[in-house]
Amino acid sequence: MPVRELVAGLLRSVPEPAVRTGAYVVDPPFFGAxxxxxxxxxxxxxxxxxSGAEPRRLTLGIVLEAGLPMPLVRRLTDSVRRAADEAGVEIAAVDTRVVRAGEADRVFVTATALGVRPPGPPLDQRNIRPGDRLLVTGPLGGHAAHLLSLRHELGYEHLVPSDCAPLSGLLAPVLPHLRHARAxxxxxxxRVLRSCAAGLRLTLRVDEAALPVQYEARIALGALGIDPLEAACAGCLCLFVPEERTAMVLSALHAHPYGRQAAVIGEVTADRTGEVQLRGADGGARPLGPPDAHAPVRLH
Known part of the structure; x- marks a missing residue:
């Protein structure tokens, strides 16, 4: 075998590094569990x-306000450690800074996850084809409903838990069977559906009756004029799956604690509208309108 082909083959077999980073400010910074x-x-x-990668390591930067009670500091550090353990990632480095009271809304956190992407075709929205099914791995809007209920003292926070959870373990067994995935x-x-529909110039048809939304979450969000479709989650994925693999993927998701309420919510059609269509119980369809500039409230 020529050296060039040998080297190319070796490179294809080496996992590709992957990284994601984010800065998080949550109001309130401590909530429920x-x-x-x-x-x-x-x-x-x-x-x-x-993105199709396996998370391996994590780095964190934590900014604390002076005077934050030590029980809350311990709660934060214990929570980070438990979440990392649950996700199966090693905390490689942590940096902490303290600022004057009033300068950090109690606590800010930045995080970077490092991992490897296995050899093979990456998950990409360009893989999506007409006939593919749309799945969500859990209920919609619970995280937003929980935080906003606390923020506005609506009283629903005890009925609607946040869905915040690490989903790498849920996703790993089904990754080879997916076209695309989005958090x-x-x-x-x-936002996920609009982005994919516009990028593909295809139509995503969603059955409204199939959307998993807890009743209390719908009530809490409705009191604030927020559609559950527009509400933030912290432990939900949208998956695009070939029709013939949908039942197998759904069964695998249901076998995991964080996927028990996974549901098929729609399909990709060949109509080149670049729209998301919502199909009601009567069978009629209407386009999903543009985002409401006032309704979606930023949580992080």
């Missing part, structure tokens, strides 16, 4: 996993 530290770890791990974060599922 979570906090800004868990949000940061899960956020970058999920973004990296959705559902700020802007909600609607």
């Amino acid at each position: 979570g906090d800004v530290g868990r949000v940061a770890v899960c956020g970058v791990v999920n973004e990296l996993a959705a 559902v974060t700020e802007g909600g599922l609607a």
Whole structure:
């Protein structure tokens, strides 16, 4: 074999490095069973996993306000460690800074996840084909409903838990069977769907009745004029799956604790509109409109 072909073959067999980074400011920074530290770890791990990579290591930068009670500092550090352990990633480095009271809204966290992308075709929206099915790995809007209920004292936070969770373990078994994957974060599922439809110049048809939304989350978001489709999640992925592999992928997701409420929500059609169409219970379809400039509230 010529040396050039041998080297090319070796390079193709070497995992490609991958990285994702994010800065997180959460209001409130401590909530229910979570906090800004868990949000940061899960956020970058999920973004990296959705790119098709295996998260391996994590670095963190934490900015604390002077005077933050030590029990909250311990809660934050313990939460970061537990989230990293759950995600199966090693914390390689942490840097901490303290600023004057009032300069950091109690605590800011930046996180960077490093991993490797296995050999083979990457997950990419250009892989999506007409007939592919759209799946979500869990309920929509729970994270937004929980935080906004706390922020606005609506009283639903005890009924609607945040969905914040690391999803690399959920995604790993089904990665070879996916066309594309996206983490559902700020802007909600609607932002993911609009982006993919516009980039592909295809039509994404979504069954409204199939969207998994907890009743209390819908009520809490409705009180603030927010559509669950536009609401942020912290532990949900949108997957594009070939039709013939949908049942197998869905079964694998249901077998994982964080995928028990995974659902098929729609399909990709060949209509070259670049739109997202919502199909109601009566069978009629309407286009998903542009994002409401006032409704989606930034959480991170």
